[in-house]
Amino acid sequence: MTVLFNKIKNKELKEQFLTETIQRTTLSFYKYFTIDDPLSFRNSLYLALSQLKVFGRIYVANEGINAQVSVPSHFYSSMLSVLASIHVDLVNIRMNISLDNNRQSFWVLRLKVRQRIIADGISDSSFNASDVGIYLTASEVNSFQNDPDVIFIDMRNDYEYEVGHFDNTLITPGSTFRQKLPIVLEMLKKDKQKKIVLYCTGGIRCEKASAWMRHNGFKNVYHIDGGIIQYVRSARALGLPIRFKGKNFVFDKRMYERVSNDIIANCYQCGQSCDTHINCHNNMCHKLFIQCYECSVRFNSFCSPSCMKKESSLPKVIRLTGRSETTF
Numbered sequence: 001m002t003v004l005f006n007k008i009k010n011k012e013l014k015e016q017f018l019t020e021t022i023q024r025t026t027l028s029f030y031k032y033f034t035i036d037d038p039l040s041f042r043n044s045l046y047l048a049l050s051q052l053k054v055f056g057r058i059y060v061a062n063e064g065i066n067a068q069v070s071v072p073s074h075f076y077s078s079m080l081s082v083l084a085s086i087h088v089d090l091v092n093i094r095m096n097i098s099l100d101n102n103r104q105s106f107w108v109l110r111l112k113v114r115q116r117i118i119a120d121g122i123s124d125s126s127f128n129a130s131d132v133g134i135y136l137t138a139s140e141v142n143s144f145q146n147d148p149d150v151i152f153i154d155m156r157n158d159y160e161y162e163v164g165h166f167d168n169t170l171i172t173p174g175s176t177f178r179q180k181l182p183i184v185l186e187m188l189k190k191d192k193q194k195k196i197v198l199y200c201t202g203g204i205r206c207e208k209a210s211a212w213m214r215h216n217g218f219k220n221v222y223h224i225d226g227g228i229i230q231y232v233r234s235a236r237a238l239g240l241p242i243r244f245k246g247k248n249f250v251f252d253k254r255m256y257e258r259v260s261n262d263i264i265a266n267c268y269q270c271g272q273s274c275d276t277h278i279n280c281h282n283n284m285c286h287k288l289f290i291q292c293y294e295c296s297v298r299f300n301s302f303c304s305p306s307c308m309k310k311e312s313s314l315p316k317v318i319r320l321t322g323r324s325e326t327t328f
Contacts, residue, residue: 023073026098026105026252028229030117030204032064032129033089038113041086046111048082055106057251059114063129065090066117066204068252070106096202096229098250098257105252118204121178122212133210133221136197138234141166141224145243150195153184155205156249159288162265163256163275164228164246166199177205184209185216195220201248203227232259247275267292269299282307 035041042060049058049069056069071079083090098105136144144150145167152169154161161171172187174180188196196218198206206223213221224231228248235242246264247256255277265275267290274292280303287303302308 020104024070024104025073025076025101026068026070026254028068028096028098028202029093030064030066030202031089031093032117032207033087035060035062035064035087038062042111042113044086045082046109048086049079049109049111052079052082054079055109057106058109058111059117060111061114061117064117068106068250069109070104070252094226094230096226097233099229099232099248099259100254100257103254105250105254107253118208119176119178120181120208120212122181124215127212127215129208129211131211131214132207133198133214133223135225136222137225138231138238138240141197141231142235142240142243144195144197144222147195150197151188151191152197152199153188155180155184155198155200155209159277160201160249162290163277164244164248164259164264166244177209181209181212185213188213188218192218193220195222197222197224199224199227199231201227201250202229228259229257249277265290267295268303269295280304280307 038060045058045060052071052075054069054071054075056067058065058067058069080093080095083093145152148168152166154165154169154171155177157175158171161169165171170187172180172184174183188194196213198209198213198221200206200209203224203226206227210221210223226234228244232242232244232248234240242260244259245262246260248259249256256275263273263275266272267274269291272292272294274290276290276292277288278291278296278301280287280289281301282303285303285307289303291299291301291303299305300308
């Protein structure tokens with residue numbers, strides 16, 4: 001019987017991953033298109049990618065696919081062929097190649113069927129997700145950055161924004177994408193005629209957000225083609241000034257890609273300049289926060305003295321459950 005999911009323990013997978021010596025390419029891709037049978041699509045894709053030793057996290061839904069993966073570099077072309085053979089809408093799909101391929105990212109393939117490839121909370125049946133805003137190239141982004149009448153909106157989470165963002169950008173309140181969508185409409189309800197530029201990591205969130213804003217009467221909505229990753233890659237290739245400052249937060253073992261040397265965040269505990277994210281060592285807390293080296297020594301990687309105290313009082317079996325490498 002064919003195995004359509006991983007049966008190896010996570011610890012063993014990590015150990016195998018750490019001893020791997022092959023060169024890998026980390027990348028992301030997404031596509032909004034109709035998948036009639038997401039489960040069959042998922043199983044076919046899982047079988048094909050497993051044979052190519054692709055690791056990562058992929059979501060499949062009726063509305064399309066959303067993937068962040070690590071592929072052995074010598075299998076990259078084969079992976080493109082596999083995607084094209086599975087569905088015509090995946091032919092020549094754009095790949096957002098990572099800005100940093102010198103560190104390991106994923107160690108297992110997880111491919112799940114979801115209601116949506118990105119949770120948006122939209123229930124309006126008349127909403128057309130394909131009616132998106134205008135795509136911007138890197139040079140156009142820089143031109144818009146020089147226009148004081150253009151509003152830039154970051155559609156990412158606050159912990160992503162705090163370590164890296166474009167100049168003169170508004171952050172949308174809310175801890176999830178579905179919370180941000182109604183909030184951004186309220187924030188900008190008096191600016192429906194202005195030029196509004198949305199951006200996110202790889203394009204999937206801001207593309208859907210642009211369609212939602214157009215659906216709600218906004219006239220001049222733009223979004224960065226390929227998100228931050230493609231913007232930086234294109235700007236570097238063209239020798240353009242890079243207007244994104246700091247780190248680009250990513251949802252894998254690396255946790256970030258360094259775009260510029262600017263450190264625009266601060267340690268949560270002492271306030272000094274720092275942009276290193278960690279998870280609180282107390283497994284019952286696990287808060288993602290910024291902590292400098294001095295405070296990591298002082299607080300032993302806990303977010304507070306309270307968490308240090310609580311952790312020391314927990315049964316040993318709980319303390320040994322470990323902590324995740326990243327937050328998804």
